[in-house]
Amino acid sequence: MRISSATTAFLFTVSVLGSARAQEMNPTAQQPSATQQPQAQMRDGVPVYRVEVVGRDIPAINYFHRSGSTRIGFQGTSLLSQGKGEASVKSERGRMTIDAKLEGLVPANSFGQEYLTYVLWAITPDGRPINLGEVLPQGSKTQITVTTDLQAYGLIITAEPYFAVTMPSDLVVMQNFVLPDRTQGIIEQVNAHATLLPRGAYVQTAGQHAVLHPITRDDKSPLELYEAINAVQIAQANGADKYAPEAFQKAQQDLTNAQDISKKSARKEQITYAREAVQGAEDARIITIRKKQEEDKQQAQEAKEAAQQAAFAAQQAADQQALRRAQADADAARAQAQAAQAQAAQRQAEQSAQQASQQTEQMRERLKDQLNQVLQTRETARGLIVNMSDVLFGFNQYNLQPEAREKLAKVSGILLAYPNLQLQVEGYTDNVGSDDYNQKLSQQRADAVRDYLTSQGVSSNNISSTGYGKSDPVADNSTNQGRAENRRVQLVVSGNSIGVQESAPSAQAQPQATPAPQPAQSTGVSNPPNQ
Structure with missing residues (x-):
């Protein structure tokens, strides 16, 4: 199976609406109209969009630091009425361990061919989502064990196109609830009100609502392979092949490597390549969004400055004409000269800003080429x-x-x-x-x-x-x-x-950074072998 043309990329957001309430309904039933165009906002340098939403109240429990564990329940939403389960939440040193046992999960593509898997999310009371891990149905019953450093949160399960998403989709199929006689300990319940985009974030939005190139599964290939195909398609649809070519090409190569493996004995290697392709595609998508946002910001700033300069010049010319009616011709000539000077200065400022941005990109590309040699x-x-x-x-x-x-x-x-x-x-x-x-x-x-x-x-x-x-x-x-x-x-x-700020690697690494010491003599040998 190979990637052809792109499907539409997705953008969504989760926010808190206080005590607002909304009757729960099937979120796939609502679609934004042509007049309800999404308005971009910024979160951590990434644009997110708010459109017509479906509200959902999620009970978020504050698990105060204590010894022992407590139990919570899971129940299916209107999208998965047969879904149910329970979870044990154990407070350990510096973290919470969640051991959930779920029933009634159906294949994720039951909700649309663009959905391939499920993800367990922790939603804080202020609406911040944390991806806790992928939920893979295993027959009639499914078990997942994860950890989190959060203390107060609600839990939901959503259908997703791949496991490495950073915001939940609208397809909430299960959520936690308090067991009156089994949720023990010092807890308090608050309502985390999540607002989620209506369905269509992963599909064609220009008048059509169907996957352009649906992925057809077969039992001979692992689910991770299809998640990789989905992730690469979404990144390509967002323009990653143009804005983040290296990261996108690496993800494509990982996907190709996974697709070229046909032996069952190499299944683990195939899954490894596929999961790396998913992560690489998501990185390429995020890089693309940030670069597009930079372009939009630059264009908006230039337009604003040009409008301000033009308005100032016009007002100045009008004031001079009113005060000096006897010298109308001279004042008009002076106003025209000032307008021309302002436009020349604006053009010079735009050229300087553009040149500075180009120089930064050129320096980065030049340094990369030099290091690559x-x-x-x-x-x-x-x-x-x-x-x-x-x-x-x-x-x-x-x-x-x-x-x-x-x-x-x-x-x-x-x-x-x-x-x-x-x-x-x-x-x-x-x-x-x-x-x-x-x-x-x-x-x-x-x-x-x-x-x-x-x-x-x-x-x-x-x-x-x-x-x-x-x-x-x-x-x-x-x-x-x-x-x-x-x-x-x-x-x-x-x-x-x-043009890049210093940052740390992924959260699972546990660094122990040391400052530069004075040079010391050493044999340079460690044990054991195979390193």
């Missing part, structure tokens, strides 16, 4: 990521091989031409060995790279090193190739001069 470099939402594989280190060691020193010397020479850049050196390992060992080795390798770069003239104030151990793998640790890919050191390059 030395080590594999890709653009992400965090910045430019330069990847070093473990073959550039000694076996089971953290001392740099001559080839690695040569490459890092070239990298340092490139970075010295950009003195305002920030550099994060991040070390990772595979899952062989203990947590402490992997954490130590990853930190030592990251420190070795940092120390060498500073010895080559890179400012220690602009560089940090962090070891993440075996967290945040990029490949399947059950294969030699996957473990080799996970054993890596990557350099994350950011800074205002290339």
Whole structure:
């Protein structure tokens, strides 16, 4: 199966409406009219849209910090009346563990061919959604165990096109409720009122409401493959192939790799590629939305400034004409000259702003091209990521091989031409060995790279090193190739001069960053092997 043309991308939002109430109805029954065009708003740099909505009251429970566990119930909405279940919520040190057992879930594509899976969400009392994990139906009964650091929240389950979505769809099929005689402990109940977009966010919106290229499943391929196809289609429909080509092409390649695997014995590898394609497509979609928003903001600002300048010039000309009627001809000529000067200044300001934006993009592209000539470099939402594989280190060691020193010397020479850049050196390992060992080795390798770069003239104030151990793998640790890919050191390059702010990696990593110390003698050897 291959991707043809795009389906429509989705944008949606969750917000709190206080004590407002709305009768629950099937959200698929409402569609926005032609006069109800969505109005863009901003949230964390990403535009979201509010249109005609369907309200839903969700009981959010405040699980005060205490020992032991309590139980809550799940009930189906009008979309899935047979859905039911229960969950145990256990308070542990620094987190809550939710163990849910559900019944009555039907295949997600029962609600439309664009929906392939289910996602469990935590909704805070102020309406903020957190993706807790994918819910995969397993026969008549389904079980899922997740953790969260939230204390007060409600739980809902929605049908989604793929697992890596960051906002819930309108298709809420189940939600939690309080069990009067079983929900024990010190709790308080509030109403988190979620407003969700009507159906159509994933489908054609220009007068049609059907999937242009529906995905047809067969039992020979895993569900993750179809989620990957859906994610890539949605990203492409949003313009990711234009605005985030590298991230999108990587997602396409992962999807192609997954599709090319036909042997049942390689099913885990196929799923690994498919899930990586989903995450890559979602990253490409978010990068695209932000870049489009920047374009819209720039155009709106230019139009506003032009209108203000024109209005000022016209008003000034009118005032002068009223005060100096006897010198009408002279005043008119002066007003025209002032208007021409204002327009010239506006054009100059626009050209300067456009030139500054172009220079930033050109500098980022030039730096990426230069780094790519030395080590594999890709653009992400965090910045430019330069990847070093473990073959550039000694076996089971953290001392740099001559080839690695040569490459890092070239990298340092490139970075010295950009003195305002920030550099994060991040070390990772595979899952062989203990947590402490992997954490130590990853930190030592990251420190070795940092120390060498500073010895080559890179400012220690602009560089940090962090070891993440075996967290945040990029490949399947059950294969030699996957473990080799996970054993890596990557350099994350950011800074205002290339238009990217410094940021941390994914939340599952547990970094232990260390400042740049004085160089010390070391054998560069750690145990155990296979790192």
